[in-house]
Amino acid sequence: MTFDWQENDIKMAQFMVGKMHKIAEAMNPKMIIGGAKKPGTHFDSTVYQTTHISGGAIMGDDPKTSAVNRYLQSWDVPNVFVPGGSAFPQGLGYNPTGMVAVLTYWSAKAIREQYLKNLGALVQA
Numbered sequence: 001m002t003f004d005w006q007e008n009d010i011k012m013a014q015f016m017v018g019k020m021h022k023i024a025e026a027m028n029p030k031m032i033i034g035g036a037k038k039p040g041t042h043f044d045s046t047v048y049q050t051t052h053i054s055g056g057a058i059m060g061d062d063p064k065t066s067a068v069n070r071y072l073q074s075w076d077v078p079n080v081f082v083p084g085g086s087a088f089p090q091g092l093g094y095n096p097t098g099m100v101a102v103l104t105y106w107s108a109k110a111i112r113e114q115y116l117k118n119l120g121a122l123v124q125a
């Protein structure tokens with residue numbers, strides 16, 4: 001497992017928490033709980049930080065920088081298709097499961113309508 005927060009993740013979180021803090025303060029609440037991650041904070045699976053881990057076999061249009069093409073077909077082994085959040089090149093800010101499902105349907109359609117009629121790479125590198 002190599003996932004960890006990077007400096008930009010921390011900065012984005014601090015920026016958003018700062019904005020949210022101002023909104024919360026304007027509502028004059030009895031108390032405000034919560035804070036942004038501090039610089040140098042590491043991902044820790046023992047506390048709830050995110051369950052939307054993605055990437056690992058990312059999709060792209062260049063075999064030099066991605067593992068699968070837009071149909072989730074392996075660049076290296078054309079009869080291998082890899083559906084799942086593993087295809088996401090970036091983490092989403094929102095729930096990933098809908099996109100995992102949509103990508104899987106998209107891939108299955110391409111397998112049925114293109115790949116099975118003409119075995120081989122669906123995208124030429």
Ligand SMILES: Cc1cc2nc3c(=O)[nH]c(=O)nc-3n(C[C@H](O)[C@H](O)[C@H](O)COP(=O)(O)OP(=O)(O)OC[C@H]3O[C@@H](n4cnc5c(N)ncnc54)[C@H](O)[C@@H]3O)c2cc1C
Pocket residue numbers: 051052053083084085086094095096097098100
């Ligand atoms: C607690 C929790 C809450 C969540 N809530 C939401 C939510 O509200 N909304 C949302 O959109 N998303 C939510 N998610 C995220 C969502 O569940 C995942 O993003 C999604 O399930 C990823 O789908 P996937 O097919 O990529 O991977 P997975 O669902 O993880 O499927 C991978 C599969 O591969 C199998 N596998 C692993 N290794 C091997 C192997 N060597 N050989 C064969 N099989 C293998 C695993 O057993 C597993 O079945 C939540 C996740 C968690 C943990």
